[in-house]
Amino acid sequence: MIIVYHNNKHVVKVTSKDNEDLLHNSNARIATVITELALQYPESKIVWCNENYQNYLNLEAVRESFHHNKMMLSYNPNHTDFLGRKIGYIDQSPFIKINKHVTYPTWQMSSLAGAIHAKVLIEINQKIRPDSNFNYYLNSVAKICMPLGLLCYSERKLFTQDISLKVPQKYSNFTLFRFVKQHYRIRWTFLLFLNLMVFEFRFPFLALIYSWFFKNRNNENISLDKISTFSSLKTTHSETIDIIIPTIGRKKYLYDFLKDLSKQTHLPNNVIIVEQNTLPKSVSELDYLVSEVWPFKIKHTFTNQAGACNARNMALKEVESEWLFFADDDIRIEENFIESSFSFIAKYKSKVMTFNCLQKNQKTINKEIFQWVSFGSGCSIVKKEVVQDMSFDLKYEFGFGEDGDFGMQIRNKGHDIFYFPAPQILHLKAPIGGFRTKPDLAWNKDKVKPKPSPTVILYKILHETKEQMNGYQTILFFKYYSRQSVKNPIKYFFKFHKEWRQSLYWANELINKA
Structure with missing residues (x-):
């Protein structure tokens, strides 16, 4: 481990993990120095810290939290980060509003304290410019590399105690527009300008023009595939898994999926089915649950109350195994799906995974394992401890957003959500099942219909x-x-x-x- 102390302009001291002083170029940019150190010590973690906060730096937390080489950590206790609140005008991702009380996924990095592996710096050397502004460089690296599989986090444990910034942060429209131009599509600079004009009555013409002197940095030549992701975290788990399936009027599709589960090389312990039928005095149509023999226990609940949120909440109360698979009733999986999933879990030590769920003839767009912006309630495997005190918010029933809300509950508990391109799930997108009635939403009778939902x-x-x-x-x-x-x-x-x-x-x- 190499620790770099700086004053925001230059490096003032470099030490090893044994507190030995190392030579460095005191006149070079901070980004240049850490790159040179990475080339000298290619197997090391490179840690940076503002000299004003070196007494609070928690190196033990770096060792614990930085558990594989394809990671980047930093922490800024301030409510607003380097680019300021205005970045939200053009970025709708969950990585903007950071929960500073937990380990939280985000590309918004800080120069106050952080860590990255030398191998990442070596890969991006001469591909991402070492800016004179160290904060800009760190945010640029994370924004470019996060979709490529670099796991980036705001990590509160980097400091031994709660701290406050000694100098108030200043935010620049010139920096913001430049960042948007270099890391987003061109149209977002105009949308940023429009939003500032409409919502803040500001007209940053010079900042907009200034941004056009910079080229986009998204570099297709950067590949982090060769960097090891084998996690050093020591965890033990039983690899027992339950399957949660809400269903309504899709008897055949559910049967086919149950057959897929019965052929798994790693069988589930329980399959928890919540069947819905809103017709009065109706009974279950799933006769094959009893008439056929299944290699797992089936927990079947029948209810006249419709709604996927309610159904999943009912199923969550029945989970017994260490893991659970949130599944739709119209998906198909290969016979090694669960076994392959656990092999990825063991490698990444991840607790929440959303899998690549495609319709027939759709092609995979995202081929990297990376931090996902949402959560799939029909294609995700989650460790029980993460969700055992959680539920799907019934305020979203029959609307949109319950998946995203559940994902945010997970992130705000300090857990990340990974997207895995494989093993794949086939989503048949079955026609809406029978027995459905149009939900009686409070706004259905409004003369002016709400838009959006x-x-x-x-x-x-x-x-x-x-x-x-x-x-x-x-x-x-x-x-x-x-x-x-x-x-x-x-x-x-x-x-x-x-x-x-x-x-x-x-x-x-x-x-x-x-």
Whole structure:
């Protein structure tokens, strides 16, 4: 382990894990120094720390939290990070609003304290420019490499105690526009400008023009595949697994999936089925659960209450095994799916995984294992300890957003969600099953129909920043225009805002009823 202490402009001291002073170029940029150190010590973790906080640096936490080479950690106790709150106008991901009290996935890095492996710095050497602003460089590395499989976290354990910044942070529109131009598609610079104009009555023309002097940094030549991801965490688990399946009116599709489960090389212990049928005095149609012999225990619950959130919550109470597979009733898997899943779990020591779930003839777009922006309630394997005190929020029932909300509950408990491109799941996208009635939502009878769904706004109120909400409103305004009948832009503007306000009203009503 190599520790680099700096004053935000230059490196002031470099030591080894044995506290031995190491030579360095005191006139070079901080990013250049850590790269040179990585080339000298290619098997080392490179740790950085602002000299004002070196007495609080927790090197033991680096050893514990940095459990494989394809990781990047940092911590900034301030509520707002380097780029400021305005980045939310063009980034709708869960990586913007960081929970500073837990280990939280994000590409927003800080120069106060952090760590990265030398092998990553060697791979990006001469591919990502070593900026004079160390904060900019760290954020650039994380933003570019996170989709390539670099696991990036805000790690509160990097400091031995809670600290506060001695110098208030300053935020620059020039830096923000430059970052957006270099790490997002070109159109986002214009959308950022538009949002600042509409929501803050600011007109940063110079910052917009300045950004056009910089090229996009997303580099297809960067590959982190050769860097080891074998985790040093010592964990023990039984690899027992239960399957959760909510179903309604899809008898044949469920049967085919149960047959897939019965042929698994690693069999589940329990298959927990919650069957729904809203017809009065109805009974189960799943006769094969009893008439056939299955190599696992089937826990079958029949209910007249419809709703996937309620069904999954009922199933969660029946879980006995150490792991659970959230599954849809219209998916198909290969016979080695569960066995292969556990091999990836053992390698990454991950506790939450969402798997590549494709329809027929769809092609895999994301081929790397990386930190996922959502959660799939029909294609994920989760360790029971993560969700044993959690539930799907019934406020989202029959709406949109329950998957995203459940994922945010997981992240805010300090757990990450990985996307695994393999093993794959085939999603048949079966037609809607029988026995369904149109849900009687509170806003169904409104003269002005809410747009978007109030549950979408509910998610954004609960889990995103004000800037992310406003940025989403701008995007929806343009996307929705071509899909609706009012083509007069002035009439459309007033219509859209009426629908948005109606959605906002009902979202707050859902919150108040909790």
